[in-house]
Amino acid sequence: METEPFRILLVEDNDADRSYFRECLEEINDRPYAFLESPSGRDTLSLCRHFRPHCLILDYNLPQSNGLKVLEELQDEFQRPLYPVVMLTGRGSEKIAVNAMRLGAQDYIVKTEINPESLHRAVHHACDRFQLEKDLRIRTEELEGANAQLRDLQSITSALSAGAHLADVARILINQVRLSLKADTALVLRQTEAGNLEVLARSGYREQDFIDSGPGGPDAMAPVARALNEGKALVFTNHENLREAIPLVVEVEVLRKSVAFVAAPLRLNDKSLAALGLGFSEPRALSAGELVYLDLMLRQCSEAVARANLYEEEILRKEQLAHAVQTRDEFLSVASHELKTPLTALKLQLQLGRRNIDPVSGHQPDAQRTANHFDSALKQVNRLAGFVDDILDVTKITAGKLILQLEAIDVNFLLNEAVGILRPSLEKAGVTVATDFAPNVFARGDRFRMEQVFNNLFANAMKYAPGSELVVSTRAVGSFISISFKDSGPGIAPERLPYIFERFERATDSSRISGLGLGLYITREIMEAQGGSITAKSKPREGVTFEISLPRDESAGMPAAG
Template sequence: MSLAAVALRAPEPATKLLLVDDDAVDRMTCRRALTRHMSGEFELIEADTGEEGLRLVRTEKPHCILLDYKLPDLNGLEFLEQLSKAENGRLPPIVMLTGTDDATVAVEAMKRGARDYLVKQADQPGVELIPAVVRRVLREQDMMEEKLQLEDELRRAGERYRNIVEQIPVITYVMALDEFGTLLYISPQIRVLGYSADEWLVSPQRRLDQIHHADRIGFLQKLAASRADGADFSCEYRLLARSGFARWFRDNASIVRDESGKPLYLEGVMMDISENKRVEEELLAHSSRLEKLVAARTTELEQANERLRQELAERMQAQAHLDYIAYHDHLTGLPNRLLFCDRLEHAMSQANRREQFVALFLLDLDHFKQVNDSLGHSMGDVLLKDVAQRLKSCVRESDTVARLGGDEFAIVLEGLSHIDEAAGIAQKIVDTFAQPIGVDGHELLVSMSIGITIYPFDDDNIEDLMRDADTALYRAKDTGRNGYQFYQADMTTATMEHLSLRTELHHALAREEFVLHYQPVVNLRSGDICGVEALLRWRHPTRGLVSPGEFIPVLEQTGLIVPATEWTLRQGCREFAAVQALGVPSLHLAANIGVNVFNRRMRKPEFTRTLARILEETGVKPGNLTLEITESTLMEDTENARLTLGELKALGVHIAIDDFGVGYSSLSYLRRFPIDVLKIDREFIREIGVKPDATSLVRSIVEMGHTLAMTVVAEGVETAEQLRILRECGCDQMQGFLFSKPLPLDALRQLLKEGRRLSS
């Protein structure tokens, strides 16, 4: 039996109460008690079974639950257990109602999440107490949620403060007001001396021990004076680094007092002034020598003046060097966070005057930690330098590229007249990092995630713009990395279209909207068609053919690539078998059908069994099927790839490396896998006859493939000149618009019937 919701007040009350009790009289008694004491404050929803109650919790989201212990289908404790599992332990306030005063049940109910326990016997005041108990547990729930919110805000504020302190280029500390200046806290910047903060805090006198012996007495005297008169502390002294060398520091500290004015401790900042001291000492020495020369040899005054001018120039150069260090990253030479913020502020000011836009990019290297862990930090540094140069090559001279720390970079694009300009630069960066980076003999494929915010559209100050860009950056990482995202306060039209596309793709397979087009593969020696490649297309009911570049990434993101790949294999084999059954003479050789096998499908353990079943169902011989696999598929999980390819080879199908040259492109890794066909990426083919070294590169790939007994296929052949060069290089097969674009099945049949060949 199911009870409908019973509303006891006007529409949309502030509080929803769920009463779960199989006894109609008890429900009526409880309802009356609530109405007497809480009229107008709530909406009461009733259920007479545990299952109905659980359903109403999911659909109505009540603020409080009144739960009878004895229900016809499950007891109150079982109800609590199932609800806790369904809600991941996040329960609304629950008051357990029972007809018996059983302390054991009450304790167990409280353990499982109930907030209170009332006895509803006629001689007990339990029912009349329900309104007061409901008010109390709701107040407690409000206070609990407010407490959790305050604790979260306090934690985040503490983290922000700590991050700010630990990123400023000085050493901060907290020091006790004792005679030794015992440190209570010191920031991680103490690493400039070769020590960790923990090493300095392990001994009360550690800093005193590290002060140069010639400066120690002066330090203690000034500390004692500060303790005596309560004045701020200021001192310059040398500290010994782990290496044994001394560095000069300027130490300024202020006394922190309690509400009564009693001194508690010192908060201080130590700034490294070693370079300033060195310059000052050199200038003093040079000035002294100049004075002696002027006094002793007036005849050499002009020469002495010239030397003085030279020394002054050195001082300016040294100061310029200090300024450069203060505002630039030491590893990459890019502007650091300080200079970056200054440039951003200037760009915002210029944009206001000129009525233009400013784009702020925050960029993060994807999986940079893996490079450091596997190849070492020195290799990671080399990679970061290369990344800095690549980023600079993607922007204009007037733009700013900065390194904020670690693998985090930032870009300011100023003087923009349209937001599309920012999208173009972002895509250029993504495309640039699609090319491998050579680091000490290693070919590394790295990608970049980018978050973008626009001034003045998104926010009008640096702090909020940085937050917006950071939000967009995390969204870019969450949506698969290797891309960019603009900051959006709300769901935009583009996002709605993307969600609509995902929904439509869910129905495309069931509605038979996917079709296959076939591009012929031609033997370069005989000119005959020796195979075809099956390419997935989506015939949208209103938009017509949708570009694969638009819908295939969505298939991969949603996991629909798995059923779509299986459909491609089954439909491709079925249609290929039908073409073979025509007995077309041009297919007298073993014709192959290349099917793009996407990464997610290859990693499924049942893939080989599914493929064997498809071949058996369609009657296609395994030797007539070629599976095309990208280089990245092999390298993401080499052990699993080797096992899977071994199973496929045992089945009898051929294996092709698709788009060869855009990934690892290594002879050593190719030898580790049972590869039959090497397909040269169309980007290399496009460049032959245009770039001088392109032909040599293609010839090397062909020779490498032949060395490993592989058939080499050129993709994207569009001109007769490309065809001529490929024949000279000894390439085996080709496909491309020069011979035929991808064709529907009927057009492919007609092409084969005509016996079309590639001219010599």
């Protein structure tokens, strides 16, 4: 294999000296040499860039200049030498030697002392020293970089100790890493319990980069989401790598601008807690030191994320406990009032009935009046029994002991039956029922529990929409039966609508409307236990529409095979 020539640029105004120096080096014959000669110091830098010498032999005395001025031109922006230089002079001068070495020359030799051995030794000493200085400079820069990264890690440790919330940890991470690794964009995301992607913090992005464009979330998050799901770091050193791995980047402006991209998960105990994404506008390959730094940073942040998760879970538990205590207290207050009212009425009716038949009172017994008193008392007993049944149902639901007997149900028949039974109460409340039933509507469910559901919804209309029209309709929708209750009452306030199916929640704060706030909660739980559902839609002053669905029973209501 042919050895590459050792390139030397000779800058010397004396032709005889240049020839002698060339002969001295060639006489040693340790390697092939290639020479480029210049009689002056002009254009030395451009000659070096073109010839790319391994060493520069530079005379101090040059026409209209000197070697020191040439040395100044051969320094980079940090005043470091660009090439190994051996300075030559016709006389020994300590001052010249010191200045030459200060300006970047690696060796100094007096012309009268030059011979093949001394010149060969000076040239190769200059090259070795230049390389050592360069290596030392690189190692120093690496050490300074490592120290800076260590300071960053210490700084982020201090910052993370004060960041209790998840968003704080994510913000600290992207600000620190983006600055340290000189990234143009940065984001941290996690996957919620519902399976959605949530951006915890971002920097360098525009708002429109995060417009949801698909079921997986904003496309700008695609590389980071992949790292999160796969649980491993992904490094794309150029745009071609990124486009090959994730084809959709050509359709996403922010990713088209990312020439290089790094995505890495924050993992703890083999679980991905979140993921970091860094975008670069130029081709970028992280050095070994940067990869170690990034790994240490991610480990620190993983532990901080885990602590933040525990902190937020604890806050949530405290909030839930406080809410549970508040709900309990509100329930006890409402329940005591709701139980006291019928008990007071029951006591009064029993006292009046007893007085009517007590011979000591001196009143002539009136059978009709006595019957009326006992009817009123029975009504209050039934009301109390209803409260107790609701509380028992909630207990069964909470304990998972709600027992169902699934069978084919003629939905239209069951609804007509409920209307018939409740007609007196509906008329008293001024609720007019209109029906729109599809034929042969059979569902699979628990007959007793569906009667309870229908009664709850009729009672809800009488309670919250008295004097309105209630339209009840049924229809088959695919493999489900849909049943709709639409009233023309005052509706439900938007801020209350999301909570009406929760325990002890009511559609209004009005104290004039009785109830424990359990009916719709029980209704929802019954429907879901049967594989169905219930939803509510409402606008203020436009009424409420409750829509329930049950699995369709295909076997019922079908004509027998001939």
